[in-house]
Amino acid sequence: MFMRELFKFSLVGLIIVGFLGLNGCAGYPDRVETVKQARDVTIVTSFYPLYIMTLNITKEIPGVNVINLGSPQTGCLHDYQLTPGDMKALEKARILVVNGAGMEPYLDIVHQRRPDLPVIDASQQIRLLKNMDGSEENPHVSVSITGAIQQVKNIGEQLQALDPQFREQYKANTAQYVQSLEALRQKMQQDLEPLPNRNIVTFHQAFTYFAEEFGFEIVAVVEQEAGVEPSATELADTIKLVQNYRVKALFGEPQYSTKVLDAIARETGAKVYVLDPVVTGPNEPDAYIRIMEKNLQVLQEALQ
Numbered sequence: 001m002f003m004r005e006l007f008k009f010s011l012v013g014l015i016i017v018g019f020l021g022l023n024g025c026a027g028y029p030d031r032v033e034t035v036k037q038a039r040d041v042t043i044v045t046s047f048y049p050l051y052i053m054t055l056n057i058t059k060e061i062p063g064v065n066v067i068n069l070g071s072p073q074t075g076c077l078h079d080y081q082l083t084p085g086d087m088k089a090l091e092k093a094r095i096l097v098v099n100g101a102g103m104e105p106y107l108d109i110v111h112q113r114r115p116d117l118p119v120i121d122a123s124q125q126i127r128l129l130k131n132m133d134g135s136e137e138n139p140h141v142s143v144s145i146t147g148a149i150q151q152v153k154n155i156g157e158q159l160q161a162l163d164p165q166f167r168e169q170y171k172a173n174t175a176q177y178v179q180s181l182e183a184l185r186q187k188m189q190q191d192l193e194p195l196p197n198r199n200i201v202t203f204h205q206a207f208t209y210f211a212e213e214f215g216f217e218i219v220a221v222v223e224q225e226a227g228v229e230p231s232a233t234e235l236a237d238t239i240k241l242v243q244n245y246r247v248k249a250l251f252g253e254p255q256y257s258t259k260v261l262d263a264i265a266r267e268t269g270a271k272v273y274v275l276d277p278v279v280t281g282p283n284e285p286d287a288y289i290r291i292m293e294k295n296l297q298v299l300q301e302a303l304q
């Protein structure tokens, strides 16, 4: 099966080469030249939400190939280490798009390996919020729609500068995607505004910007560091907070087990729901918007 596909593919290749060859003989050398120098602009993204943004911003721009590092299940990069596959992708990269704000712990290694590689920092000029304990800046800018819009604008502007041949198309794609995100934000604001319960508990600190944007109060997070289970004391503290603030909904994330949340729910009578910070998902340009629409439904059901 595979061989047949391959054969078909090479046959098409031969026909194209033959056709261009003929044209060359007939006095159109420029066209042959153009094809020889076909553009190959590999843009590597570090993180799923940036990948979705970049797919939208580069829509139908010739020769652009967008690759996301990690596996489809990678999610947040809090202590992510580059794999050999990532290194290979980085070798091919013409441009690297990163979240910044401390999301990528490996940027020094990339810079050592590819000092010439232009890096687009999607979070530049964005006002960053601190984590709940005030220690570090919170990197989950893309989880609020406003943050995502700012990141899309940053990436769009920098791609225009780095690939000026298609400046106008980058500009138009960016404007179009920003418009869709603005419509999403307006719908979410409208539908979330009347919900009576505003106190929530989330799994990790992914929803800080989101809560600020839509006026929710995160009274506790279950795991201070994603992937590190809370101690017995931390768990008891969270249970107390859930009771004191009469929290009705605990929000797990599809990327992590809800085991600890289920335990809190048993102690407090609160219910467990799943809210998606859009750090994994399908490789489709509308994925961010669709996942956020699902989050909207979940919040409406949970906080009624």
Ligand SMILES: [Zn+2]
Residues within 6 Å of the ligand: 076, 077, 078, 140, 204, 205, 206, 226
């Ligand atoms: Zn995270």
